[in-house]
Amino acid sequence: QKEVEQNSGPLSVPEGAIASLNCTYSDRGSQSFFWYRQYSGKSPELIMFIYSNGDKEDGRFTAQLNKASQYVSLLIRDSQPSDSATYLCAVQVGYALNFGKGTSLLVTP
């Protein structure tokens, strides 16, 4: 079983703070890593992907990958109430994306 683990939360942060979302995976053959955001009852939408060790920044979002530790994270700077959603980590191995169960983020005004 190829596991992708996320803390279910909820993770509560005040508006303007940095939200840190974490994900671990079990398959060392994993090649690509994705973060999706999902609002309640809506479809997942891609935020970022990362392939190489290190950091990747896009606006307020930074993805971090450490393949040796089998760990990927998403940082959201200057969190806004509109960032309140469930964040899904997805790990690609071969043909498939394996999704974690998601972390619920609540940004409080």
Place this chain on the structure above:
Amino acid sequence: DADVTQTPRNRITKTGKRIMLECSQTKGHDRMYWYRQDPGLGLQLIYYSFDVKDINKGEISDGYSVSRQAQAKFSLSLESAIPNQTALYFCATSDFGETQYFGPGTRLLVL
């Protein structure tokens, strides 16, 4: 217009009925996928197709079948619906890369 569309968006059916969920895409992608999502759970892959002649089972294919009618169309059928198939169903597409783009979902209730 949305790149990935699903019909119907909501469906209520009874145990034992056969139903079909449809997915269409205008992204020109070869790869299409069907997932189900249950509350508090991750997305589970039901079936996937890399082209019209290539269809493969995912992790939870029992009780489901699919048809790839064209590059742009991928349908999911529940042969004899049962209550534990009540879920949110998503279609997704991707090109040769791995990034998947999701449709709006179909909410299915089996009574």
